Amino acid sequence: CVELAVATRRHPQVLIGASPRGALALLLCSRAAAVIGGRDYVTPEDVKAVAPAVLAHRITVKPELWLSNASGASVTAEVLASVPTPAAAEVDPHA
Numbered sequence: 001c002v003e004l005a006v007a008t009r010r011h012p013q014v015l016i017g018a019s020p021r022g023a024l025a026l027l028l029c030s031r032a033a034a035v036i037g038g039r040d041y042v043t044p045e046d047v048k049a050v051a052p053a054v055l056a057h058r059i060t061v062k063p064e065l066w067l068s069n070a071s072g073a074s075v076t077a078e079v080l081a082s083v084p085t086p087a088a089a090e091v092d093p094h095a
Helices: 002-010 020-036 044-058 072-082
Strands: 014-016
Touching: 002 014, 002 020, 002 044, 002 072, 020 044, 044 072
Parallel strands: none
Antiparallel strands: none
8 A cells, every 4th residue: 555655756747646545545445345356364355355445535636637637547557557566475364
């Protein structure tokens, strides 16, 4: 979640990216998605499922790009595609 938020701040089309509170919101919403899915742990798929709704409105695109296709949603999609997903060996649901 932190890496995704940091990636939004470093994106070349972004004026203001997701804050640390945005990363926390992403974590909390991912936990909720896991509970709804009947699990007591979060998977990368949970994070990917809620990220567009949680992060897109927290991103301010550079003003010179407002007339192009750049938006918080498009930046979020690019960030999700570029930030590596943790491998299964790295994810320990019981830690």
